[in-house]
Amino acid sequence: MANTLGMYRTVKRLGIPDSQIILMLADDVACNPRNGFPGAIYANSGRQLDLYGSGVDTKGVNDEEDQPEQDGNEGGTKGVEGVEVDYRGYEVNVENFLRVLTGRLPPHMPPSKHLLTDSSSNIFIYLTGHGGDGFLKFQDNEEIGSRDLGDAIGQMWEKQRYNKMMVMVDTCEANTMYQDIYSPNVIATGSSQLGENSYSHHNDMDIGVAVIDSFTHYVLQYLEGIDKGSKATLQDFFNIYDPEKIKSHPGIRKDLFPFDLQRTLVTDFFGGVSHVQIPPSRGNMSAQGGVANGTGSWYDLARGENACTGLPAVAQSGDERMTPPSTPDTSSSSGFSPLKSHDLSTSITGPQDWLVILALGLMFFSLSWMSTRSRRRSPKAKSA
Secondary structure, three states: OHHHHHHHHHHHHOOOOHHHOOOEEOOOOOOOOOOOOOOOOEOOOOOOOEOOOOOOEEOOOOOOOOOOOOOOOOOOEEOOOOOOOOEEHHHOOHHHHHHHHHOOOOOOOOHHHOOOOOOOOEEEEEEEOOEEOOEEEEOOOEEEEHHHHHHHHHHHHHOOOOOEEEEEEEOOOHHHHHOOOOOOOEEEEEOOOOOOOOOEEEEEOOOOEEEEEHHHHHHHHHHOOOOOOOOOEHHHHHOOOOHHHHOOOOEEEOOOOOOOOOOOEOHHHHOOOOOOOOOOOOOOOOOOOOEEOOOOEEEEOOOOEEEEEOOOOOEEEOOEEEOOOOOOOOOOOOOOOOOOOOOHHHHOOOHHHHHHHHHHHHHHHHHHHHHHHHHHHHHHHHHO
């Protein structure tokens, strides 16, 4: 459970809200009689951070190597404020998992249990537990196979339920779990290759069990060092894989992922960052939600950098920005060159974007209302 809760805490810290997370948890550890710390789950032997949600300050020293999941506060760290488990206990089974992915849940299920995504959504799937060659166990009762996972993702692509997807597996022989994925725009990674075990990082002697797996430990250690505005790429992320430290050979499958790893941000999957795109106008607004700095360069508020010089990019498809022609069209009344149409279905990635669209709508309504009033007043003035 510490693997899953550690990843859950990290993606929430990077801006993904609970409303966009489906958490499946056996949830049988916090109150287990063998757990000497009732109602608490820790991912390190020093127990600096309770991942289950006590919210109580605990003592501890921030050791960078052994305690990567801490907040890093000098006076001790605080537990997670709350864990919202969507599926727990007997609800965590292969059928429900596949139904969540494919959107085949019965109508009586509340929205919080649905994966409400579309063709503009980036999805991150994290799987951990006991596994083997092409399978993963669900609570030691049943198994999901690599073909089941591949077919479910295939249905998601056919039903336009994702734009890009990242699959991460931390089990023994984890790399075999993504071997049967065939859908486009999917990148997958696992902790160990065929015939290889995935080992734990360290034990808590007071509890008597391993508290976190080695692969997840180092992944979380890296993710805890970035924030929502980070420009770290997937290539930077994969470069941290060290078989000597992880004690196994992580794998990466990228043949289905047509995008450049050096230009794909880590936060595209692990963070909740909205990139607002607005068509250029006479005002000082860029197409990427930036402002002009008076020198012909446009500042991108989402990325925090000068996006381009001259006219800004209007649309962003994947990782490639489409820029207007260098020669402006003199037939345009505004002086701008003709640009490609703005596709809201690909640019709206979060609730903040909807707020921007609403604000623009209100502005246009106000302008039209003022214009109507001026036209109504003009005949009276003329007759007088």
